[in-house]
Amino acid sequence: MNEGVWAAPGRVNLIGEHTDYNDGFVMPFALPHTVVATASRRDDGLLRLHSSDVGGGAVELRIGDLAPGRGPGHWTDYPAGVVWALRDAGHPVGGADFHFESTVPTGAGLSSSAALEVVTALALDDLYGLGLERWRTARLCQRAENVYVGAPTGIMDQTASACCTEGHALHLDTRDLSQRQIPLDLAAHGLELLVVDTQVKHAHSDGEYGKRRAGCEAGAAALGVPALRDVPYEDLDAALARLEDEEVRRLVRHIVTENHRVERVVAHLEAGEVRAVGPVLTEGHASLRDDFRISCPELDLVVDTGLAAGAVGARMTGGGFGGSAIVLTDVSASATIRKSVREAFAGEGFGEPRIFTAIPSAGARRLA
Ligand code: ADP
Ligand code: MG
Secondary structure, eight states: OOEEEEEEEEEEEEOOOOOOTTTTEOOEEEEEEEEEEEEEEESSSSSEEEESSSSOOOOEEEEGOTTTOSSSSSHHHHHHHHHHHHTTTTOOOOOEEEEEEEEEESSSSSOOOHHHHHHHHHHHHHHOOOOHHHOOOHHHHHHHHIIIOOOOSSSSSOOOOOOOOOTTEEETTTTTEEEEEEOOOOOOGGGEEEEEEEEOOTTEEEEHHHHHHHHHHHHHHHEEEEGGGSOGGGGHHHHHHHHOOOHHHHHHHHHHHHHHHHHHHHHHTTTTTGGGHHHHHHHHHIIIIIIIIIHHHHHHHHHHHHHHTOEEEEEEEESSSSSEEEEEEEEEGGGHHHHHHHHHHHHHHHOEEEEEEEOOBBEEEEEE
16 A cells, blocks of 8 residues: 655755864755655564665565664665664654655765655655654754764755755754755856766765864864864964864865855845855865865866856865766856866766756655
8 A cells, every 4th residue: 555655855065065064054955856755654563665776676674673783784774774763763663665766866976865864754754643843854864874874974965855945045054953945046047057977986985074074073173162163264364373284274274164155155145146156166166176175087177167168156066076066157158068068078088977957946745
């Protein structure tokens, strides 16, 4: 018996990169691409998971046996982790059948993992009448990914998937989880945001992510603040002068300037100066490339080629070392930019990138 159909989107982050584990600000919006779950309750304590996007048949797990570290280390850990996190928080969740089907590219920095978690949580919330608030759903999904899957991600991705609304970017304070929906109507300004999925993921990316996190924590400790969010932009030079380690100094400079860039983007959007966002994105890329050092040749090529072909601004987005970049462009220059990027990739001998227009779309919802 099918009890319902739910959808949760992937996201792209407009600005605010690697700030979410520094208690800072981020500004993602939801993509039209979603993970769709068809789900129903079971009364035998089994969780049955099937995805049309991965090989292999359905996987059956006993919900009473779910525990961190016991997962098989494949895709089913994401939905199973959500069931575990909900039950561990005391929510009365029983067995369920899930079938997933997705249009969110996986491993492209567009958060297919969060979409998979959030759609699972939303379906269970409805099926078992939990009445969870969206921000809490996001927290529990983050816990599933951190503790059950074992990936040390921040809160941005799950909150974006759970809380974004159509036509808006989500200005999120990752410390207190307060949110503001900021209208983002690019078309009304003759603009378009391209997502360029480089389709590469360099193998060392997970370890490098951990190193950046540790470096940021070391910076906060050296400055005597709970998190780098607590270093005001106005105090940046004084803070940098107090840091001895050059590596840490660079990380701190990225986080503090990046939080400031989020504020600048919000101010521009609220003033209706959408085009002015472009140079801020480009500055953000330089900071990620030179200070945070998480770009790669493919991402730099998208940004450099896009700008040379007339883009208003461009930057890598997501964790880095591959994944996707975003390019803000006049609609009139979009075709030229797409062509230039494809040609540049071919010229460098890189694999063909996937390019699409990102339209700020709805967050997680029930479809039927
Ligand atoms: P991203 O979140 O950037 O797409 P991650 O590595 O965090 O990349 O998550 C990707 C993983 O999420 C996939 O390798 C797979 O295990 C899981 N996943 C995402 N979407 C699906 C899907 N539709 N079906 C099964 N597993 C999925
Ligand atoms: Mg992910």
